[in-house]
Amino acid sequence: MTSEIAVMNQRAVALAADSAVTLIDGGTVAVRNGQRKLFNLADGAPVGLMFFGVADMMGHPWEQLVEHYQKKHRPARFAALRDYAGAFLGMLDRLDEFFPPARQRDDYKRLVASVFRYIFRLAQYMRDSEEETFASADDRTVLESAIERLWREYQFRDDGTPRGDLACFPADFSRVVARDYSAIAEQVIAYGFSQFALSKPAIQRLREIAVFCVVKDLFVEDVTGLVFAGYGSEDRYPRVVTWLSSAMVGGIVKRNQATDDAIDGDVRSKIRVFADSEVTNAFIRGIDFNLERRLYGGFGMMLHALVDQVVDALPGGDPALRESTRARFHDDVVPRYFEALRGMIGEYQQQAFINPILRVLEIAGRRELAETARDLVGLNVFKKRIMAQKETVGGAIDVAVISRDDGFQWHTRQSGG
Numbered sequence: 001m002t003s004e005i006a007v008m009n010q011r012a013v014a015l016a017a018d019s020a021v022t023l024i025d026g027g028t029v030a031v032r033n034g035q036r037k038l039f040n041l042a043d044g045a046p047v048g049l050m051f052f053g054v055a056d057m058m059g060h061p062w063e064q065l066v067e068h069y070q071k072k073h074r075p076a077r078f079a080a081l082r083d084y085a086g087a088f089l090g091m092l093d094r095l096d097e098f099f100p101p102a103r104q105r106d107d108y109k110r111l112v113a114s115v116f117r118y119i120f121r122l123a124q125y126m127r128d129s130e131e132e133t134f135a136s137a138d139d140r141t142v143l144e145s146a147i148e149r150l151w152r153e154y155q156f157r158d159d160g161t162p163r164g165d166l167a168c169f170p171a172d173f174s175r176v177v178a179r180d181y182s183a184i185a186e187q188v189i190a191y192g193f194s195q196f197a198l199s200k201p202a203i204q205r206l207r208e209i210a211v212f213c214v215v216k217d218l219f220v221e222d223v224t225g226l227v228f229a230g231y232g233s234e235d236r237y238p239r240v241v242t243w244l245s246s247a248m249v250g251g252i253v254k255r256n257q258a259t260d261d262a263i264d265g266d267v268r269s270k271i272r273v274f275a276d277s278e279v280t281n282a283f284i285r286g287i288d289f290n291l292e293r294r295l296y297g298g299f300g301m302m303l304h305a306l307v308d309q310v311v312d313a314l315p316g317g318d319p320a321l322r323e324s325t326r327a328r329f330h331d332d333v334v335p336r337y338f339e340a341l342r343g344m345i346g347e348y349q350q351q352a353f354i355n356p357i358l359r360v361l362e363i364a365g366r367r368e369l370a371e372t373a374r375d376l377v378g379l380n381v382f383k384k385r386i387m388a389q390k391e392t393v394g395g396a397i398d399v400a401v402i403s404r405d406d407g408f409q410w411h412t413r414q415s416g417g
Contacts, residue, residue, distance in 0.1 A: 002037060002052045003380040004274040005372040006229055006240045012366045012403035013238035015048050018381060019395030019414055021055050033395030038410040039066045040400070042075035047084050047230035048402050052275035054224040058107050059250065060098050062224070065110055067097070080232035081239045082260070089168075089226070089243060094251045104248050108181050108214070111247035114186045114221035115150075116206075117215040120192075122146040134155060143193070144202045150220070151205045154212035165215045170256050174215045176250055185210035210301075216251050217256055221246050230402040237263035238402065240272050252380050269361035271376070271392035279379040286353035296342065303334045316362070366401045370411035374399045 004017040021035035041049040051062045069075065069091050078084050092099075099107075104374035123146035127134045134142050137154050157163050176410070189206050198206075213221065229240045239262045245255040261272050282288040309328040311322055364372065377397050402408075 003277045003280070003377045004037065004050050004052050004227065005277065005280060005373045005376045006050075006187075006227065006261070007270075007275075007361060007376070008229075008238045008240060008261070008272075008280045009269040009364060009369065010042070010237050010263055011364075012088045012369055012401050013030065013048075013240060013263075014366070014369035014373040014399065014411070015050055015227070015229055016377045016397055016399045017050050017052075018371075018377055018397055022216045030399040033250060034414065035395070036063055036398065036414065038398040039226055041066065041084060041228070042077075043083070043089065045075065045077060045227065045230070045404050046404060046407040047081065048408055049088070050227040050229070050274070052204065052225045052227070054222050054246075055209050057092070057224070057245075058103050058251075060101050065092065065098070075248060079234040081228060081230055081235055082241050084230075084231045084234060085226070085228040085241050087245055088228075089245065089253060089255055092248070093168075096251075099248050099251075100249075104251065105181070105184060107247045108286050109184050109188060111221055111249070112185055112210050113192070113211060113247075115209065116188060118152055118231045119143070119146050122150060123228075140196045143196055144198060147198075147202050147205050147209070151209055151212075154209065154216045154218055160413045163216055163218060166217050166256050169215055169252055173250065173252075174211050177214050180250065181210070182207070194295060195230075199289070205402045209388065214247070214254060219244050219246060219256070219382050224269075227272075227274060231404050235404075239263070240270075242274070244365075253314065269358045269364075271357070271361070277377070277380050283379060284354060284357060284377070286349050290365050296338075300338055302336075303331055303338060313413055327413075350409045367411070370399050370401045374412065 002018055002020060003016070005289070007014045007016075015038055017034050017037040019033050019037065021032055033054060037050055039049045041047045049066060055061065057065060067090075069088055072093055073087075075087065078087065100386070120143075123139075123142045125141050126146055126149075127137075134145070144203045152364060153163075155163060155413065185207060189203065193203075193206065212218075223244045223246045227240060228243070229238065231238060240261070241257060241261075242259040243255055244258050245253050247254050259272065261270050263270065271280075271284060273284075278289055285292075307326060311326045311329075314322065361369070361372065374397050381397070395413075398413055400413075401409050401411055401412040
């Protein structure tokens with residue numbers, strides 16, 4: 001894990017990253033400090049790059065790939081920051097000297113295995129959180145429900161609109177994946193699911209998921225986040241663009257832009273938090289994210305339970321009218337009150353916690369931005385240490401400040417980095 005922060009205003013953007021990396025070998029988990037995660041992407045250009053998540057690509061550390069980009073491609077100067085991201089990620093495609101085709105097949109197997117592990121985690125979550133439906137169901141039933149749910153997530157977004165294919169792949173690339181990688185998919189399906197005697201439709205869904213997990217705009221697998229920050233030559237104010245990448249299949253890296261944070265005449269300061277930075281989120285928003293989620297989830301359950309108790313306690317009455325009343329409160333009244341509560345709390349958070357921080361950052365100088373970014377990462381390091389947790393966030397904290405005038409400058413840098 002890692003903790004990374006971007007703090008920006010109209011003058012500059014400051015980046016901070018810890019140096020801990022988690023290594024997993026079978027059942028052994030080890031944490032090592034000293035991993036460099038923050039780089040000047042192109043010498044002389046006001047652009048920085050941070051990575052979080054998976055620390056390498058097919059065995060090659062991101063540091064080596066950044067060095068290859070700097071030495072072999074002699075990065076051009078681009079008008080917009082997003083073009084630096086496109087150039088770096090595009091450099092990885094068809095890079096056979098680092099990623100030979102045989103290794104790409106292994107990477108596809110890793111991708112599919114990661115997605116199938118997600119199915120098992122989803123099935124466990126469904127059993128734990130939806131007791132009435134799955135409490136007494138056997139493993140096969142729960143797994144098939146999880147498979148169907150993920151299949152539908154690959155097909156549709158939360159709002160019901162169709163989920164498109166990633167722009168990084170050519171049209172009909174799904175046919176290439178199905179044709180060239182089906183044997184690997186069958187092998188992983190057999191290894192992971194043979195003991196559960198899944199139905200033929202469920203197996204077919206897994207085959208389709210093994211294609212969707214490459215081409216669809218959804219990342220449930222192990223990923224690397226790549227944070228590009230700074231300025232293109234035509235960017236008046238700093239920008240932070242985040243991309244997700246996971247595997248290389250058919251010579252192309254699966255990737256998509258996740259966020260785009262820009263400073264302008266109206267938005268004068270911003271903080272973007274990455275990876276294992278829950279203490280920073282709690283500091284900025286006034287409440288721990290997991291606690292907030294449990295509070296809202298518990299409150300929602302209690303409201304629905306209260307409706308059931310009140311309706312069941314009503315004397316006599318028409319059963320059809322009773323059920324229609326129950327449905328109206330569950331589907332309309334409770335959600336409206338629930339959203340009203342969220343709005344009230346959200347407004348208080350904005351006024352009491354978020355806005356005061358952003359107002360101070362609007363007038364902060366470059367040194368203040370750098371120290372703020374460093375201290376926000378330090379909060380997460382402190383929590384891991386003081387609560388005797390495995391220190392998956394820790395080590396030296398690298399900090400850099402990027403401005404139009406002075407470019408990329410180190411504020412603090414781990415020795416030997």
